[in-house]
Amino acid sequence: LYYQDAIDKYFERP
């Protein structure tokens, strides 16, 4: 089983 990861965890919040 696979699921799609969230993009915002890869980039930094200012």
Place this chain on the structure above:
Amino acid sequence: MFEARLIQGGLLKKLLESVKELVTDANFDCSESGIALQAMDNSHVALVSLLLRSEGFDPYRCDRGFSLGVNLNSLNKILKCAGNDDIITLRADDNSADSLSLSFENPNNDRIGEYELKLMDIDQEHLSIPETDYDATIIMPSAEFQRICRDLTVVSESVTIDVSKDTIKFTAEGELGSGNIKLKSTSSIDKPEESVNIELGQDVSLQFSLKYLMNFTKGTPLSEQVILCLSEKMPLLVEYKMDIGYIRYYLAPKIGD
């Protein structure tokens, strides 16, 4: 005062077509250097970042930073009223930045359409995207990438992209069977836009949703080439470069449960 006149108005029409499926509302951040937009899709799986440099407009004027909140579907509807060869001018006032004015001049300058788009307040967080040294960078014809995504959608909802020395392989496995497409790196001196260029630091294998990749390929009319950047456990970057800027799509990889 913000004013930006784009001789190649058709470019703006194509740009809107390439983001409207993914993002509903977004801020156009206007500054001296140009117009930028960054937004995630509703499910926070993909991110779009686009830039139109001020040098691409004639003239371009932006006295102070503006954030124009736009419903992209509405903007797209209005842009459909512009001809493909029209010159498009965007304007917003200091005082009443509650609407964006758009004018469409035909090449003969004897038909001018004027429209107003109501703006909205959009509270959107801006993520900072670090410069990344990717394990693999592929430059290939954008139409070929679009075809691969479309063809493999027949087989599965997801695709595995494997990059090794001189080959990029797209594999899909589904209930009806499986399919794969291998592209070898090629170079065409006569037609560099038709070549496949692979720069590889180390082998990469990543799996992505084809539904999102299909959405990204809406950017195909913007550039003859697409750039794919991959690193293990990092989002895929799909970039279409234009003379006056770029559109970049980021997609988080699928990971095992």
